[in-house]
Amino acid sequence: xxxxxxxxxSLLFSWKILQGxxxxxxxxxxxxxxxxxxxxxxxxxxxxxxxxxxxxxPHHDMxxxxxxxxxxxxxxxxFVVDSGHLETERRQQLEDLALLVKSHVRxxxxxxxxxxxxxxxxxxxxxxxxxxxDMCDTPKGDDYGDEFWDIKK
Numbered sequence: 001x002x003x004x005x006x007x008x009x010s011l012l013f014s015w016k017i018l019q020g021x022x023x024x025x026x027x028x029x030x031x032x033x034x035x036x037x038x039x040x041x042x043x044x045x046x047x048x049x050x051x052x053x054x055x056x057x058p059h060h061d062m063x064x065x066x067x068x069x070x071x072x073x074x075x076x077x078x079f080v081v082d083s084g085h086l087e088t089e090r091r092q093q094l095e096d097l098a099l100l101v102k103s104h105v106r107x108x109x110x111x112x113x114x115x116x117x118x119x120x121x122x123x124x125x126x127x128x129x130x131x132x133x134d135m136c137d138t139p140k141g142d143d144y145g146d147e148f149w150d151i152k153k
Contacts, residue, residue, distance in 0.1 A: 003048060004109060007109055009142050010041070010101055012142060013037050014099070014101040015149075017033075017094050017095075018098045020094075020149045025148045026087075027080065027091055027094060033148060034077055042077075049108075057116065062111060065107070066107070066112055076094075076096060
């Protein structure tokens with residue numbers, strides 16, 4: 001459940017990036033948000049999924065896909081946070097990141113999590129809940145101050 005709640009914020013993250021790009025917001029402003037969201041949400045979220053859930057089924061095809069997508073998102077984030085790239089390249093990487101986050105969350109929610117829940121025993125699910133709680137018992141949100149996605153701001 002905590003991971004699914006966090007997925008809501010990940011979908012908003014994706015939407016905000018796409019809105020910012022659509023509105024012509026500078027990639028520096030969007031990249032600052034990406035760095036903020038990575039440090040305050042996604043980094044730990046990925047670790048939680050990888051340790052609490054994915055570690056039980058490292059050879060499952062959907063787990064392999066999810067892990068590959070996590071790595072790709074890390075690379076996109078590193079790229080866009082680095083200001084040494086051309087504006088057009090950063091815009092493309094930001095769009096690619098936003099679209100991958102959106103499709104990744106949908107895949108996890110609709111396919112991967114239900115598949116893992118069916119395969120994990122009740123005891124394994126309890127252990128996963130303990131691991132998740134131990135890793136971070138503070139609910140995450142998104143209280144970033146610069147509303148770059150709002151064309152009026």
